[in-house]
Amino acid sequence: MVMPNNAVRLKEEGNAAFKSGDLIRAVDFYARAEKEDPTDAVYPSNLSAALYELGDYAACAKAVVRAWRILRETNYAKANLIVRLSSRLAKALCQGARGRTIASGKAALAPDAAEIEQLRDAALEKAVNDVERRDLKRLWQEWDVTKAEASSYTSKGDEDMRRFSKLPMFFKPLDHNKEFFFLGTDEIIDLTAGWGPLEPYPLRVDKLAEDHLSDIALLFGGVGDGRHAFGSLVGLYKAYKTLSQHKKTHFRAHLTLLDVHEGTIARDLCVFMLLQALMDESDPVARTEIQATITYTYCGAAMPRYCYDRLHTAIQKLRKSLGETPPTLPPWLHVVSDTIPVILPTLDYWLRANKSTRKTLKEHEHMAPRDRPDTQALSMIPGANADFQRTLQERIASQRADIERVLRTLTDEQLAEFELLPKDMTVQERRELILNNMETLVDAYHKEMNGGKMPFYEEGWYKEAKVFLPPKELLDRHPGFEVVWRSVVSNKGMPQPVPRKVLSHIHTEWKPNITLFDIKCEDPACYSGGDGYPDLKLDMFDAIRYMDQFNRRQDADARDPMNTDERMLAVEACSAFFGEVVAAIKGLEGRLTVEFICGGLSEELAKMQYKADLTRPKHFPRKFTRMWMSNVPDYTHGPLNVIVYAVPQLQNDPQAAIAFNCMLNVPVWAGDEEYFHTYTLLLPEEVPRYLGCRLISSRAVMDVCVLGTQQMPRPLSELATRDELTSWLTRVLFNTFIPGLHKLRPHYVRCPHNLVAFFALVLYLHRVGYPGHWLSEFMARVLSGSMVSGIAPYDDFWPMPVKERLRRVPARKVRTDPWLIDFENILASAYHGIPFPISDALPADFSRDSGDIAVWEVKVQAAQIFSMNPFLNPSSPYDPRTQLLFYQPSAVSVTRLIDDMQRIFEGKAQPAPGTFFVLTMQEYVQYQTRIRFRLSKKRVERMKKQQPWAMMAYRHDTGQQITRPVPIEKWVLIDEETPTT
Structure with missing residues (x-):
């Protein structure tokens, strides 16, 4: 029985809920109204509008079709409604097909295919003016493109996202050399107990479901000297011993030890090889020698010759094992295949280097x-x-x-x-x-x-x-x-x-502890004559103290001073600690894998996220129970990077968590609010609402920051509003275009995200639960070449004051055209995997083919030399500040262009669009020799036919020119996998 009065009342309540932003209640009221009066098209029409705003595009399309079936029986009486419904249907179909919530094949659309075409034609006929008709044609043409490409979203989407995951997400430093941190400074952490002695967060292994018990995965990145991996091995074994016999049969643990520096991975592997040697040895004297070798290798500057011989043998054995196919390592050890060629040069260097003990100890100053x-x-x-x-x-x-x-x-x-x-x-x-x-x-x-x-x-x-x-x-x-x-x-x-x-x-x-020597010690560019020695002004007892503390962790006085008599030697504390590690490895035999990866933490996690980690065995975990990231976020854009790249790789378990601390720049922060705001442009309490993750602890500055995951997607009612999201995304984007400035150490803040990281954030937001049309319409405004906004980038020194979040300027039209080619490289690489429509927003000359985006190499000459000393140096070559400028020399002045970049962003008309562009994404930068970048092959061919083009590198903070210009005819197309060394 039709009850129109009830339907009207429910519609009005739905309208009120819709206007207040309560879309869930609006959908409920509109659905009930339609049920009360199924003869009036306005009810399913209203329902479709609410469903569209909610991001439920499949249900929206179904509601539109129901409304159309009613309208066509009325001789198309409501022309305006028909046009609105047609427009909404085209957008919903595009969003649903791109987001894979609407199957777009003929069979899938068959039940409604006739109605879809009828509504399309009827709306074009009923459009009241050319503007309305043009907009409808544009929307339906996008559906035609989407429908034609639909099979490619399935066949090519995953591969395109794998390509995207390998794009560099950070501005590059001028020089690719990395710091070698061979010894840590943290108290030893057992991830099954928490984040250190003062930060308990126990992992209740006995409470894990059987499938999770077989999939305990811990990630350490950067692993550094491996102390937390060793501590966690001990903790895992302790937890294993408490399990019932039935649960023990299901127990399986996987540790991933990841670091960006090849020397760190090689050094940790040597320690593990020595632990294996200790497990294999039964002779008491030989065992004592191996235990001493482990101590001297792990935290000594020099060692007795008999220890050096054992270390040398371990390195030789490791080198030989890694050179075989497959590597003949202990069954519980695994080195990812693309890590092997990266660390072999370091092992070879350690085997051939002949360093002076006297010189080594001269460089060693004990800092008690x-x-x-x-x-x-x-x-x-x-x-x-x-x-x-x-x-x-x-x-x-x-x-x-x-x-x-x-x-x-x-x-x-x-x-x-x-x-x-x-x-x-x-x-x-x-x-x-x-x-x-x-x-x-x-x-x-x-x-x-x-x-x-x-x-x-x-x-x-x-x-x-x-x-x-x-x-x-x-x-x-x-x-x-x-x-x-x-x-x-x-x-x-x-x-x-x-x-x-x-x-x-x-x-x-x-003999010197050769594992403390970075391979760059033999580089004449770094050390005169290629005979360098590491700076060893540090306290080697730090590690010993923390080992002793860990050994006594069950005692009430665990944090009291070590024994102050002759009974306590460093080698004894170290041997006791590693004795527990050996017992854990033995006790977990057949249930343990320790994996080594050399690579950037965020980069490797991105590959895991999109299944591009093809050199890892397929059964290795891509999601983790616990992650300890040390202070790596200090270098990689803080918690924003962790949330976008690491949080998605947590297992779906309430005990799963990520933790990290701050060490690079502690004195600079006013507190955790300023810390979070500088990196995320959000306050700590806003992070869950905007980014959908759990913020377990925000005490990043003086303690640890802890993040957890939640079931995705989140209900839209728990997330930021559209206006809030748009304003925040605009701030993030503008501050990526025009990054802030950094102070000298120890007040140095690094925010190196480029536009790849920005688009990764956009993709992450889609997974969080934000509707695709919010994101696609935002990207359309960016890709138009200009935006109107009252938000301004922060152009002062980091950290960014919290009050900056409220600062606004009079709304003005800003230019985005200088960065559009960067977006072309990104969007073409990911094109078929992007989960929301983008084709209609792309400029006409943009590539849509990931195969068209190629790597180019240029040989460069430095415009000036930058001091390698990172301290008291405002222009260190190790700062991630490189930007590539491409320009027509006949049309623009390089110096003026660099100096005017912020004014150009703010709307300065000259230089004209099309005469220059910048790339925030670089493949490889060594400012004195070579630079690599990505560009469309078709674009480069078009550029060659125009006025001459050139490229050069500059610092986007100081405006200093890094390299001399290189004309387009000297850009060389290379294979993407060509080694850089």
């Missing part, structure tokens, strides 16, 4: 905790943020008050046992000495607190000899060592000077 800049000094760094200084000073005051309280309340028994005071003093004399020297003692203990813990006696030895003592069983192999050591532990101190025969023995019979 009391010798380092303390926390008080850190808080007083010139330019440090005032809020950061205040927070740190409050923390310092609290720590010092705690120390003084302990010293003032020592009991007589504690005073009698106080080892660091003269033994011949009475208890009362000891108490008076402490009270009379309170400030000095508080200073000393505060430095020790911030520096960590160390074997007190061995430190005195190490400061002079610069090597760890061998195990006691091997001391007699080293002339003079035992005599000196006895002198130290008897409280007589180090003999001054150190006996010459001891130092002579070290310099002549010991």
Whole structure:
């Protein structure tokens, strides 16, 4: 029975909900209205409008067809409604086909095919003017293109997205050399327990479903010295031992150790090979030698010759294994095939290098905790943020008050046992000495607190000899060592000077730890004569202290100082730690894989996301239970990069999480709000609503940031509104076009995302649940060559003040044409995999063929040389600041063009569109030799027929010209896989 009054009431309630943005309720009211009165086309029409805005394009198209079936029976009486429905249907079909929610083949569309064509024709007939008719034709022509391409979305879409995943997402530095961080500074983390001793976040392995229990996957990137992987191996084995026998049969763990530096991966592999050697050895003396070798390799500057020989053998065995097909590694170790050729040169270098022990130790300065800049000094760094200084000073005051309280309340028994005071003093004399020297003692203990813990006696030895003592069983192999050591532990101190025969023995019979040498040490461009030595001004005891802390993690005093007597040697703490690691590897035999990948963290995760990691075995995990990213986000655009590239690779489990910390630039931040805003242009509390992920902890600056995933797509009601999203996306885009400036270290902030990363963000937003038409219409405005907006890019020094989020300028027309060719490279590469319509928005000369986007190489000459010293250097070649400029020399001045880039963006009419463009995406940059970039082959052919073109590189922060111009006739088309070295 038709009840029109009820239908009208429900429609009005639906209208109110629609206007308020409550689309879910609007859909419900409109659907009920249609049910109450199925004879009036307005109800399914209203329903289709709400469904379209909700992004449910298949249901929208069905509702439009139902409305049309009613309208055609009325002799097309409602012309305006017909036009609106036709327009909405064309858009819904395009969105649904691109997003693969509407199958666009003939069979799929057959039930409604006739009605679709009828409505298309009827609307064109009923259009009231040429503008309306032109718009309808454009929309339906896009559907014709989409329908014709539909089979390609299936056959080519995945491959195009694999291509997209390999596009560089960061502005390149001028020089591709990378820093070699061979030793970490963090406390050891067991990812099954959380993010460190002070950040518990236990992984309840016993609560995992059986399918997840067989798919425990941990990723460490950058893995650095591997300490967190070792700690997590121990944690996994502990968790495994607590499982029931039934659950043990399902247990399987996979660790992925990833780092951008080939030396880091090679070094960690050497340690794992030594662990395998220890597992294979039963002779007690040989085992002691291997344990010592692991200690000296992991955290020593030099080692006895017998240890060096064992390390050399391990490197040789690793080199031989990796050279075979397939590699003959231990069954639990796997090196991804495209990593092998990357690390072999480093292994070969270590095998042939002949370095001086004396020179190595000359470069090694032991930085004990009391010798380092303390926390008080850190808080007083010139330019440090005032809020950061205040927070740190409050923390310092609290720590010092705690120390003084302990010293003032020592009991007589504690005073009698106080080892660091003269033994011949009475208890009362000891108490008076402490009270009379309170400030000095508080200073000393505060430095020790911030520096960590160390074997007190061995430190005195190490400061002079610069090597760890061998195990006691091997001391007699080293002339003079035992005599000196006895002198130290008897409280007589180090003999001054150190006996010459001891130092002579070290310099002549010991060998450098060759794994600390980066292969660039033999590069004459980096070191005179190609005979470089690493800067070893660091505290090698850091790692030992944290190992001891980890060894005692179950004790109530785990964070108290290490033993301060002769019973505690560095080699013993290290051997105990790695003994647990070996036990874990043995105990998990047949249930463990440790995988090594050399590559950028975000880049490798992007390949996993789109199944472009073709060199990894197919059964290896692409999604992870836990990820520890160290402070890599400091270098890769902070949490925004983590959310776009890493969060999608978390397993769908409430315990799955990613964590990272901040170390590069701690003093610069006013707090976590400013940290998040600079990188994401959002406040921490806005991140879940805009980006759809869980923000478990936002304490990035002083602790750790923790992110989790949620079921995707999210309900639209939980996400940002369209206006909010558009404003925010505009800010992100404009700040990618015109990036901000950076200060000198330690206030250096890196925001290197280019337009590839921006479009990856757009694709991510589609997965989050934002309707495709929001995103496609936004991209259409960008691709039109200009936009009208009151948002301005931030052109001052990072960090970006939080108040910047509210800044607006009078709305003006800005130019986007300088960056459109960059978008052509990106969109053509991904074309068939883009999940929303884009064809109608593309300029007429844009390529739509991923095969047309090719790699070109040019040999370049530097316009000037940039200092390699990253400190106190505003123009370091290691800053990711390269931009490529392509221009017609007869039409534009390079110098003026670079200087005017922001004014051009702001709407300056000259130079005219088409006479120049810039690329934020570069394939390879070495500013003194070669540059590689992507361009359409068809475009380059057209450019060759126009006025002459040239390209050059410049810094988009300082405006400095990097290279001399290279004319188009010298651009060389190369194979995409051609090695860069």
